[in-house]
Structure formats: C-alpha cells, structure tokens
Amino acid sequence: MGTWKTRGLRGSSLEDLINRSNDSYREKGLALIQKIPTPITPVSIDKESRHITLAYFDQKSTVDYIGSVQGIPVCFDAKECSSNTFPLQNIHPHQIAFMEEFEKQGGISFIILSYTHKNEIYYLPLGHLKQFWKRMEDGGRKSFTYEEVDKSWKIESHRDIFVHYLEMIQKDLIGRD
Template structure:
C-alpha cells in the first residue's frame, strides 16, 4: 500500500483539461466518461480543518477514466511526462492487465500522455504500450522516448474541448476494422 501525498497530484493539470473535455463531450451527448477516484483509508485527520493529513491507498487502482463513447466502452489513464523519456514504472502491471482484459471484452483502452515541456499530448493505443512493455520484460529499456511515440496520434484541442481524444478513438477503431 502506498501513502497518499502530493505525488498523487502530479497529473492534475492534464486531468483538469481532460475533465473539462469530458464535460463538453457529455453536454454535447458525444460521450459519458467518469474519473475514477482512487480509494483511500484516512489515518490522520486535522480536527480543525477536517482535512485528511495522512492516508493509505485501499487497493490497486485500475485506470483514471472509464466510460462510453457512442456505445463503445473505453478506459484510459492520464500520464504527464516532463522529460523526453517516459519511465514505464509510471504504469503498473495491474493497469496493463486491466486494460488487456477491458479490450478482450470489446472495449478500447489507451493512455493519454502529455509531454509538458513540449506542450504536446498523445494518444498511446494499448498495443503501442504493450510493445514498449514487452521490450522492457525482454530485458530492454525500462522507458520509451518522445522520438518513439507515433506523432500521427497527437491529440489537438478543438473549440471548448482542450483534449479532443475522440478523433484518436475513431482512428483506433478504423485500424481495427
């Protein structure tokens, strides 16, 4: 079990953009996507402010978001990367296993990855992630580089949708047919 602290808030800027995008999708009737809260057990609570000052994660979380787009189940995790190399330790084996099981049930699983210094956001399909994951398991790099990410999967903004990932879901569906 991990301790709850500010480390868990590292992806909050990206998540805020995704949350606003999901709200626009919901308002337009395009998708219904929910942020999955990480379950915690409070250990210490400040009695005056009633804020949790120490807590532990109850269980391994699966992914950050889950929902449906026009009847298609989707799940994804949001990750931020401040360097040009993304460490695979930031994605846990149980998350990859969950996404594989999700896709085996007919859903679409992916990572939304923000390169904060470049101000670029990418859709990383599960099969691309699994390629990097297999390389690591076979004794290769424990990370992947910005250069290795397929730039045709870049997510752009569109009007009031800051992280318009529905276009990439359509691209993902098209290549599966």
C-alpha cells in the same frame, strides 16, 4: 496550435483539461466518461480544518477514466511527462492487465500522455504501449522516448474541448477493422 495553452489554462493539469473535455463531450451527447476516484483510508484528520492529513491507498487502482463513447466502452489512464523519456515504472502491471481484459470484453484502452515541456499530448493505443512493455520484459529499455511515439496520434484541442481524444478513438477503431 491548441487553445489549451492559452493564458487562462496555463498551469492546469492534464486531469483538469481532460475533465473539462469530458464535461463538453457529455454536454454535447458525444460521450460519458468518468474519473475513477482512488479509494483511500484516512489515517489522520486535522480536527480544525477537517482535512485528511495522512492516508493510504486501499487497493491498487485500475485506470483513471472509464465510460462509453457512442456505445463503445472506453478506459484510459492520464500520464504527464516532463522530459523526453517516459519511464514504464509509471504504469503498473495490474493496469496493463486490466486494459487487456477490458479490450477482450470489446472495449478500447489507451493512455493519454502529455509531454508537459513540449505542450504536446498524445494518444497511446494499448497495442503501442504493449510493444514498449514487451521490450522491457524482454530485458530492453525500461522506458520509451518522445521520438518513439507515433506523432500521427497527437491530440489537438477543438474549441471548448481541450483534449479532443475522440478523434483518436475513431482512428484507433478504424485501425482495428
């Protein structure tokens, strides 16, 4: 099983693991992926600690990460799920629209989904996500289950790359040819 479950990384969030993986990809010259900060406007700042104590989001964010893998534009969102059911309300219509537009420009869009209670991480191609989304729009379930996720898209770790999603991008590209 993957090394990301080792004692030293227990409690690390999915974003932390992805950020470490992205650092390794960059150091190896494999990819350049950046975390997109969510723009906020501070409302209240603690004068002593100079920390923001209250803020609001300036605008709808698009996705969590964007960059390039060997010249291929890539964007994705990272989601965590603590049960066997993932509510589609955790993904917003403007995010789906952005990922669709991104793919029309020749990029690859996907979700990295961590089932935290199972210690499993999956690559969910945009096409798979859109199937669940369409089902919801057609009046069906407003979620999808762990059982519905294609287990062949499981992301493993590899040495110092805790969330080694490049293998799944390769699989996604092959499936498009």
